[in-house]
Amino acid sequence: MVARSPIRARGPVGREHGWEVSTTARKGGLELCDLTPYSKVLVRAGVLSKAAEVLGCALGLARRAPDGTLVAGTGPGEWLLVSGAGTWPALADEIGGGDPTALTTVVDVTHGGFLIRLSGADSRRVLEKICAIDLSDGVTPDGAVFRSSVARIVCDVIRDDDGGVRSYLLHGDRSAGQYLFDAVLDAGSEFSIGISGYREKEA
Amino acid sequence: MWRNFELEKSYDVVIIGAGVHGLATAYYLAANHGISKVAVVDKGYVGGGGSGRNTAILRSNYLTPEGVRFYDRSVQLYRTLAADLNFNVMFAPRGHLTLAHNDSSLRTMRWRAEVNKLQGVDSEVITPEEIKRLVPFMDVSDDTRYPIIGALYHPPGGIIRHDAVNWGYARAGDRLGVQIHQNTEVTGIRTEKGRVSGVSTNRGEIGAPIVLNCTAGWASLVSAMAGVKLPIITHPLQAAVTEPVKMFLDAVVVSGSLHVYVSQTDRGELVFGASTDPYASYSMRGSLEFTEELASHVLELMPSIAKMRVLRQWAGLCDITPDFSPIMGITEVEGFLVDVGWGTYGFKAGPAAAEAMAELVATGRTPQLIAAFDLARFAEGRLASERGAAAVGH
């Protein structure tokens, strides 16, 4: 059994945690990378619940938990947890317990969505072509999260700079993955965008 | 073309709205029934509403038998209209194609074709090869995003010069004694004991035992003056034309799935339309997203026109009903009649609706042709759904 991203792997192909991934070398500069194998967990809970407190992240913001999990406030009472492929975020276990009357759901959506990373100094200019949100540092600084239409696909967008380099994670429904990947490449062609192979969690 | 008059104290009939419906009703009242003490009042100018803003498509290939019979009567009247009014209305029955891009629309088209044939209306489902013969510039290949798998072909459909129709009816009505009052806004409707007695306007009071509401996009506001509620929501509808080029497109082409339709005028301009703006509004401002979307969809159908330039775009107001059928006839206020709910498809209906409304005014009886389109159908749960035939193709 092998798991596949909705985005066709380009270049040489290898296996990581049961997923078929591209092993193309990292390109550097403006690059687009398919990170779909990362673990993605969707949490829904009351905004004032114990779970919300543990997650510690308001709507529109992201933070990193001690184990490296990225916690993003993607909607009112809705969070996306992203951690390395084959892992399960420790936070997801912490929020379930406690109050049995609280309506909290924790769902593994790893295989239901795509996750891609667009990074490089020009990533803002690429994204601006296909998304109407203000991407200036004043409005969406590092750690900002929003859900909006990107190339007409509904995406969770997380500004998650990578060692001082501007970077965006885009997460959305699996069926739109290949289309969105191609749309971002198309938008980035005038800035010499390149594809980078899969890499393990940076953190 | 027509004369200006001082407002008189009273008329036998006051018609609100100088679009094709109001003007044609006045004309048929005088021509068919000898009732010529009629005033048509409009807050703006003749044809300033939808009647001067539409894309002038005529057809009768609707979905319900009532709808098909009704619209077919209108196409018949349009055929001889130039002679009847002694005014060239430039009707060009060039054929009308509604494209299917999926099985469900093809199914609705087969259904429509059968209903049409039963009512004696020329209508059939044709293949992509036959479409290509009619419209050589169309991309009927399999490698488009939404391949074309067939079409409903309706040879009697076509286009007309909308201004000429409005002016022709206005001029012919004027010759028979009808008075057209432009810049005359109705601000109130007077009733006494459940019966209409006249209207108030910015130019003064007018008495009338019969008042007819023909105000399309503004119909809810005018009916509310008489205390009559309507199941209508006003949505803007936009259209655009390109620069003129040599004739290359004969038929009218509609694609419901792509939300677009196109025809070429006798002057050579391509006329484009789409579905209504997605929210209710009385604003007639055009929008950039309309043109962008339109262009992307039109180019799916005809990639070769990519270099053509859009000359102008505009919007008009459409009075949308829950079942995409009009509302014609009496209301709970005696003497207050409506001919509204014309949505995105009412220009083609002008002659038949007006002929029937004139008969209703003259005889006091609702003609069979429009009986299914009464206002009471909503409260009584007898909708006449034309959604499948009128939501995009106007």
Place this chain on the structure above:
Amino acid sequence: MIRIPCPNCGPRNSSEFSYFGELGSRPAPDAVDPAHWRHYLYDKKNPAGWTTEKWYHASGCRKFFAIERNTLTNDVKSGRPFGVESSSEESS
């Protein structure tokens, strides 16, 4: 493109939303006769001017909310989540 102020996400292009029309109060289905129910379903005020209406943020927070919009100018005022009353809302 007009912008709709989502109470959760802030102002966004109207293309991100679905429009659900005038806000009216739904009668209890078992307490009204069919004619009244149809009146609720079909008859609209369709006002020219300020009105309160329901929108759904399909491409964003996926929540329903109410805004006030002027149908003559398309100007909009504050959005508010459902259940929060506004002074200008009429009961009908």
